[in-house]
Amino acid sequence: MYNYKLLRKEIKQNYTQENVAEILSFIGFEINKDFKFKLREDERTPSSSISRNGLIKDFGNGFSGDIVSVIHEYKDIPLSEATIYVAKLLNINIDDKSFKL
């Protein structure tokens, strides 16, 4: 069992605009040179943006969160699983005792 809250905090400290863009590309989103992309399939033009600290905002529907939230809400993955997935992609050692309950 993991301390997901602490793990999520560690993940957020590791975000950069570039690594969040990489992960989003990896899971199937197309990111343009301005770090903008379409979060929703019905969009004609990209409404979502990755900020310099790696957070994501959709100016079309008001969604605001990080990539863990995106995976949870848009890829329909449980939050705990999304947290572990992103942590591993960011090379965070989830087996560190500080993240274990």
Add this chain to the structure above:
Amino acid sequence: MSTLRDMIEFSDFRREVKEFAVNCTHQPSTNNMDLNKFHSALIKAKKLKQYIANDNKDEINPTTLLYDIFSLELLRSFKKDLTPVLNKYIGFSNKYNSLTISVFNENDDIQTIAIKKAFDRNKETVKWKSYGKKSLITSKIKDDFVFLAVGMKELVLLELMDISYVHIQSDSMYKNISQDLINRCRNLIILKENDKSFESLISKLQEIFLDTNIFIIDFKKLKNNDLPKGYDFVDYCNDIGDIAVVEEELEEELIRQTKERK
């Protein structure tokens, strides 16, 4: 519930497309464009688009677009690895969601990039919108039988076949064929497209290739059938669906025409 890509693939993904994951959709300005950079971006864009399409069937798939040019049946019939040629010549434009073909000069620098299906400011379709030098004549002469290729997809097909060719990007560019190149062509095989402008091109080529044996492959005669306007060598190969059969039929036709001349 959706599934995510296996994270084991992430390091490969990063290695191959990392630098283009953000920049691959960038369409550089056509003013003073660096064609080599543009070409690299298009090739990487194709790889990334393929990654995305492999996981999402709703995405445009570059491989599916390729089969619109060369049928899957035809490509499979080559029985060799086609990826070096396809990865060298064919890219993907995210701006137009279309495949692109690049033309290289003798120094392997990019001279022309053509986008198969673009659109203009009025949203009208533009076929083979090109950047760079349309007047470039490329050639690969390694034996006495040289095929004349006109058009972008023909160039890729002749490269896949690994045969000698002279390539012009459009009919009117025949004037740029140098005398040196003409002298190197002992036998010129013209793959005749079914349209009037091509017939006019044949007449002009006969005027400049004076000392060359010219063979005209007329697909109407080979197929013994009326053909649609614009029917070309790529259409013929796709119809046959087997490159070995195409090569046999071409060879037989060349032998037949040679005997007729004697």
